[in-house]
Amino acid sequence: MTVFYSMAAFALAASITPGPVNVVALGSGARYGLVPSLRHVTGATVGFVALLVAVGFGVYELLQRAPVLLHAIQWFGVAFLLYMAYKLAVDDGELGDASTQRGPTVSHGAVMQWLNPKAWLAALAGMGAYTGGDPTRIWQFAAIYFVVCWLSVGCWAAAGAMLRHRMRDPKRVRRLNRVMAALLAGSAVYLVAAG
Secondary structure, eight states, X not given: OOHXXXXXXXXXXXHHSOOHHHHXXXXXXXXXXXXXXXXXXXXXXXXXXXXXXXXXXXXXXXXXXXXXXXXXXXXXXXXXXXXXXXXXXXXXXXXXXXXXXXXXXXXXXHHHHHTOHXXXXXXXXXXXXXXXXXXXXXXXXXHHHHHHHHHHHXXXXXXXXXXXXXXXXHHHHHHHHHHHHHHHHHHHHHHHHHX
């Protein structure tokens, strides 16, 4: 297996597994449909790749020298997850017409990655394992990750869109939203306990 296959396998394992960004993609797909959810998918992908490149070109060293910044990022991430869990939990479950609703934005998806502790761990681990600080490897890894991440998060949005036809009843949507809210809140609690 070449290093590129190994990079792709790492990117797939880190991108396709459940996490806050994927939970939002699933919920967005169920609520707004696939096409509106692709803004979130694209934003999350661009946001993560920007984070990956920033880590590769030195943010990691900055965080090592100023650990208070890493703790601040972690706490902002936890607060953001709890905020999103709250918004899901209080949602009324009314889907409405997908063509009149915007769904999550590109910037929302991008910011979510920068506040996502799972994204930081993946970026730090991936850059440490595959690039050794070599600029060419950093850009190669980023290009591979872009494709794999977009497809992975897109799969979650597509799965949500497939659920959409089963979600005509607001009670079902509220149940799904509350389950997703619990998953997001659970992620936040886990991060606090593990940190």
